[in-house]
Amino acid sequence: MxxxxxxxxxxxxxxxxxxxxxxxxxxxxxxxxxxxxxxxxxxxxxxxxxxxxxxxxxxxxxxxxxxxxxxxxxxxxxxxxxxxxxxxxxxxxxxxxxxxxxxxxxxxxxxxxxxxxxxxxxxxxxxxxxxxxxxxxxxxxxxxxxxxxxxxxxxxxxxxxxxxxxxxxxxxxxxxxxxxxxxxxxxxxxxxxxxxxxxxxxxxxxxxxxxxxxxxxxxxxIGEAADPESSGRIRALLDAQPEIDSVEALFTMKMGLDSVLVAARVDLMPGMDSERVEEVAVRIKRSIAGTVAEADQIFLDVTDRPAAEVRESPAATGERGGA
Structure with missing residues (x-):
């Protein structure tokens, strides 16, 4: 407001x-x-x-x-x-x-x-x-x-x-x-x-x-993206979420002077049930809106990555895999 x-x-x-x-x-x-x-x-x-x-x-x-x-x-x-x-x-x-x-x-x-x-x-x-x-x-x-x-x-x-x-x-x-x-x-x-x-x-x-x-x-x-600083803050916020395994895509577009559309496709860490996934999605949307005030249209495409795929991924041998 x-x-x-x-x-x-x-x-x-x-x-x-x-x-x-x-x-x-x-x-x-x-x-x-x-x-x-x-x-x-x-x-x-x-x-x-x-x-x-x-x-x-x-x-x-x-x-x-x-x-x-x-x-x-x-x-x-x-x-x-x-x-x-x-x-x-x-x-x-x-x-x-x-x-x-x-x-x-x-x-x-x-x-x-x-x-x-x-x-x-x-x-x-x-x-x-x-x-x-x-x-x-x-x-x-x-x-x-x-x-x-x-x-x-x-x-x-x-x-x-x-x-x-x-x-x-x-x-x-x-x-x-x-x-x-x-x-x-x-x-x-x-x-x-x-x-x-x-x-x-x-x-x-x-x-x-x-x-x-x-x-x-x-x-x-014709659909200009949000300024690089705002896009960078959104990506940094997504990367910092412990429930997100990877950010596959992030798109932004100015819809007006103080209105920005944000669409992100993210892979979640395996093992979360549907209720937990919904809670995480709601929390992430609120965090994005709090980080970038102009982001008033936020869409998340959330997928739960299979555990077998995580074990086979090179990232699984790193810090997250050890956790």
Missing amino acids: TGTSSSKKADRKTRVTVLVALAANLVIAVAKAVGGIFAASPALLSEAAHSVADSLNEVFLLAALHRSRRPADRRHPFGYGKERFFWSLLAAVGIFVMGGCFSFFQGIEALRNGAEETHSGYVAGLIVLGVAFIAEGASLIRALYQVRRQGRGMDGLRDPALRTVVAEDGTAVLGVTLAMIGMALHMVTGQVVWEASASLTIGALLVYVAYRLGREARDQL
């Missing part, structure tokens, strides 16, 4: 972080779009597309937070935890299509057709980008603060929703910086190639971030 309570508390904090990012991106998207049209700035319009993509992604992440906490039912006996990974994958696709591709389009169009900007247009665009930098920076600080409070170092980014917000805000701060540099160089030199290059660089950055986020979400969707 304590784990569930702490998970819900962490979800509430993540929801606030996503809402802060959504509010910032909506305001900034409108400001960038108006400023980009007024200034005829390809870099500013690319950043507007970036903010629109981020706003839509925040909606996806809010859906992920809500839908992934639904209780298990007959159609989904293991719960809906993987919804978190699915919506995070959609957010990555949104960054790629709406942000990256539009930024490439703006950069190429600027190189082909050029762009004429007035002095007032430059000033308006730089002011908009300056405000955007402050807003995006504040949102990023909020997200990083939650990461620090929620986990040890990068472990706090195991939540795909929080990881996506940090990636979006970090990319937004860098993108705004690139747009400001491109616009300033365009104003000084009169060469649109600087803004076009900034737009293309922003596009490349967004495509890279979308690829990284999408790859992580894909791995989790």
Whole structure:
């Protein structure tokens, strides 16, 4: 119950972080779009597309937070935890299509057709980008603060929703910086190639971030194993049980942010009756759940190894055989 309570508390904090990012991106998207049209700035319009993509992604992440906490039912006996990974994958696709591709389009169009900007247009665009930098920076600080409070170092980014917000805000701060540099160089030199290059660089950055986020979400969707530390602790616990002769197989899979399925096939020492076998299995399951809090689905395939097989096994001449 304590784990569930702490998970819900962490979800509430993540929801606030996503809402802060959504509010910032909506305001900034409108400001960038108006400023980009007024200034005829390809870099500013690319950043507007970036903010629109981020706003839509925040909606996806809010859906992920809500839908992934639904209780298990007959159609989904293991719960809906993987919804978190699915919506995070959609957010990555949104960054790629709406942000990256539009930024490439703006950069190429600027190189082909050029762009004429007035002095007032430059000033308006730089002011908009300056405000955007402050807003995006504040949102990023909020997200990083939650990461620090929620986990040890990068472990706090195991939540795909929080990881996506940090990636979006970090990319937004860098993108705004690139747009400001491109616009300033365009104003000084009169060469649109600087803004076009900034737009293309922003596009490349967004495509890279979308690829990284999408790859992580894909791995989790198709059945990623629990982290090596948790798997190692489970195997060590099984090996330490005096009733277990050998651990034939151990499988783990993440079913959600704080849900792990554990399936193990073990051979027991010979001579135990069915009642004893059941007691041992129950005790081992409880020990695994106590060792790895996320292990809420535990399955044991228990077999009682024949005594003749144990005598013939090389291990029978060792310490256990002597016992």
